[in-house]
Amino acid sequence: MVRITSTFWYTCSGGAFSSSGETHDFRLDKKTNGTMEEWDIEVTLRKDRIDKRLRSLTEELLLAAHADEGSVQRIIADLATEANAILADNRREHVDLLHNLRILKCNDERISLVERWERGRHRWRMSRHDQAMHRALKRLRSSEFQDPPELVTVFESLKESQADVLARRLETLAEIRDSTVGELTGDRAQAALASLDELSAGAAKNYATQREAMDMIRKHIGDVGQKLYEHLVAEIEQIDCRARWGEHSTAAEVVDAVFVSDLQACYSQLDALISTTKERLDELEREQHTRCSKMAALIMSTSVALEDMRSQKLTMMEQHKNDLQRRRAEHEAECEAKEEKLKECRRRIRSSPHIDPDLEEATTETYTQLDAMAAEIENFAKKMLHVHEEYPSSVERLTIAMQRRAAPNDEKDHTGTDVVTHPATKEHDDDNREPEQLLELWSGVAAASMCELLDPQHFVEERICQREELDEPVADPLVDGSTSGSPDEALTKGDGVDQSNADGNAEIAEASCAGVLEQTDSKL
Numbered sequence: 001m002v003r004i005t006s007t008f009w010y011t012c013s014g015g016a017f018s019s020s021g022e023t024h025d026f027r028l029d030k031k032t033n034g035t036m037e038e039w040d041i042e043v044t045l046r047k048d049r050i051d052k053r054l055r056s057l058t059e060e061l062l063l064a065a066h067a068d069e070g071s072v073q074r075i076i077a078d079l080a081t082e083a084n085a086i087l088a089d090n091r092r093e094h095v096d097l098l099h100n101l102r103i104l105k106c107n108d109e110r111i112s113l114v115e116r117w118e119r120g121r122h123r124w125r126m127s128r129h130d131q132a133m134h135r136a137l138k139r140l141r142s143s144e145f146q147d148p149p150e151l152v153t154v155f156e157s158l159k160e161s162q163a164d165v166l167a168r169r170l171e172t173l174a175e176i177r178d179s180t181v182g183e184l185t186g187d188r189a190q191a192a193l194a195s196l197d198e199l200s201a202g203a204a205k206n207y208a209t210q211r212e213a214m215d216m217i218r219k220h221i222g223d224v225g226q227k228l229y230e231h232l233v234a235e236i237e238q239i240d241c242r243a244r245w246g247e248h249s250t251a252a253e254v255v256d257a258v259f260v261s262d263l264q265a266c267y268s269q270l271d272a273l274i275s276t277t278k279e280r281l282d283e284l285e286r287e288q289h290t291r292c293s294k295m296a297a298l299i300m301s302t303s304v305a306l307e308d309m310r311s312q313k314l315t316m317m318e319q320h321k322n323d324l325q326r327r328r329a330e331h332e333a334e335c336e337a338k339e340e341k342l343k344e345c346r347r348r349i350r351s352s353p354h355i356d357p358d359l360e361e362a363t364t365e366t367y368t369q370l371d372a373m374a375a376e377i378e379n380f381a382k383k384m385l386h387v388h389e390e391y392p393s394s395v396e397r398l399t400i401a402m403q404r405r406a407a408p409n410d411e412k413d414h415t416g417t418d419v420v421t422h423p424a425t426k427e428h429d430d431d432n433r434e435p436e437q438l439l440e441l442w443s444g445v446a447a448a449s450m451c452e453l454l455d456p457q458h459f460v461e462e463r464i465c466q467r468e469e470l471d472e473p474v475a476d477p478l479v480d481g482s483t484s485g486s487p488d489e490a491l492t493k494g495d496g497v498d499q500s501n502a503d504g505n506a507e508i509a510e511a512s513c514a515g516v517l518e519q520t521d522s523k524l
Contacts, residue, residue, distance in 0.1 A: 047094075054087065125241035132239065136232045136259055145225065145266045150217045151274075158210050158281065165203045169292045172196060176299050186307055189300035196296055200289045207281055214274045221270060225263050232259060323387045331380040338373045345369060 061076050143149065176184065176192045237251035248254045345366040 050090070054083070057083070122241075122243065125239055126244055128239045129236065129241040129244045132232060132235045133258055136228060137262060139228065140225075140259070140262050140266055145221060146269070148217055148221060148270075150220075151214065151270075154210055154213050154217065155277070158207070158277075161203070161206050161210075162281075162284070165199055166288060168199055169196060169288060172199075173292060173295055176296070184299070184303045184306060186300060186303045189296065189303040193293065193296040193300055196289070196292050200285070200293075203285060207285065211278055214277070218270055218274055222267065225267070229255065229259065229263065320387060324384065327380060327383050327387065331376070334376050334380075335373070338369060338376065341369050342366065342373075 061079060064076070139145070172192050172195050176189055179188070233251050233255050236254055245251075245254050248257060349363065349366070
């Protein structure tokens, strides 16, 4: 005989019950959806199986009783009594089990355990749904999307390369800016301009590479965001917490409502950051290149102007030297001719008798020759003085010409007044002459270490002339023997700077006459 006990019921029902009445069901969920109707159906099926087994057992017992009426009947009676007792116990336990399964006091609230399990599963699904959304949003707001490390590396590289290019540009400009007037040449300025162009080309190539890297990073972030979106949709659909979906019917709509707006905001931020960086980078590169190129072109035009002025200065100095040599040669030839005539007069005086009409005539002719020599020396001194006075005037005319060449369209200076320049002439008195207002070579431009270029007369006289005189000293053609010694001293001391032309000519004439008379007396 098979005894139907609580163990049999436990095996048939597929559950496990503790002494406290709590139920831990592990297989029921596979057959039902957890509703009370399904549970009642399952209980009914189990009761039917038990009834079938009891009927089959009763039939076997009846067959055995017909075989041996005496002993079998007693056995049947005993077994029937025992079976009835077991059946009664099973029914009682079944009623208690159903009562425990249906109603349980938990936290002062009488709820069904199935409903309690349903509520727990519902809370678990909501928790998983919220955690999935939270993880996705947290990752979206992390540095992976908001501040990508690859993009930071590109920005650092851009910063270093831009600082390096700017330093090299400033170094190139500083080399030609700090050059002296003598060292500044057109070739050097052209080489600096070519170096700046080469730096600009290299920077443009590097920046193009960095722009491509930024675009690749942006595309990579877009791919990662799309994968994150698809994974979140699949996870939300798998969790299937429709209580959190609200009015939406699909998981994609739920993710679109909560996640896509933040994802698009992240994309927009990255796009704005990259586009602003590109625009600012182009603007800074264009501004740096334009300013440096303008400065280099300015220095190059200045160097060309300086070379032109140097060539004109050398031509002027050569002409001045040739004029002095020509005047000196003419003066020496004239002095030699006059000296021959004086020698002839001296010979006639010595060969004439003490009292003779020819002696007086020879003496008169001698004094006439001496007067002519004095006049010639005075004329020579005036010509030499004119040459020396013409040189500063030529320098001033060269300065004014270079000013007008540098600023041909400026009829007024930077103060708004008309600029009128006059070359130095003998008719203007030095004491009454008003200081002239010089034009600027470049209006409003005064670069560091190049302020001397704003006054061409100053750097021509102080820089170029002194430098050339130190390199190639020009000998004074007036210092040549005792014949023209005194006029040279007079010319050197009075060069038309502090005295008028008339006073200078008078002193030169007196000194010349005194020198000629002294020489004549010594010869006589």
